Amino acid sequence: MDLREEKVGTVTVVEVAGRVDSTTAPALGDRLTANLEAPKVHVVLDLGRLDYISSAGFRILLLAAKRADEAGSRFVLCSVAGKVRQLFDLGGFLDLFTIVGSRDEAIAVAG
């Protein structure tokens, strides 16, 4: 798993590439938590370069979404396609998160 981070105004864009499984999920969780703990920071998570995500990864995403909800921050996912989209669908997660098509759209929605 590789994480890249970029700041666009009040939005932090985190791009995750590779695989999110029980081994790598904690590092993703730490990164999302660090951003969502800062006041008035919204987070976009770009999944365009993600190969797959296991339930350990979905646990992290759910925690991040709940945290954002409680803090009044926005947590927006984008570029959910292919295998990753299949997994979101299978787990019933498509309606649970705010998901938009592109990174630019996500920044517009989150900002």
Place this chain on the structure above:
Amino acid sequence: MLAISIANRAGELARVADLLDRFGAEHGLDSEVVADMQIALDEVLTNIGKYAHADNAAQQIDICLTVRENVLEAVIEDGGAPFDPLQVASPDLGAPLQQRRVGGIGIHFVRNLLDEVSYERTGDRNRLVLRKHLTK
């Protein structure tokens, strides 16, 4: 065939993932087939680690990967307490965000991503067989 024995501790699952990647490349398997088996192994091994060996963190888990007759098969055996991960309750997929739990999602993935999954208790061993068909 590839046989792997891992200790039931953190860090070992990364090694399994690397070996499965290499096994898939050696056998020319489709990346989607390998991804489905990667997810299934991650879910199953995490579950076994949590429930079957609560009393003995160093317990060994044996994994055997084979490709034959258009099927990728993983056999997972351990000597922990009887534990059938397939009996884990299905998740409530309709719960709203604040009530949503991830428990059960892993096994839900295993059942849906693979073509055949079976469990048996043989003597004092748990034996789980996971199969993914190579052609649709």
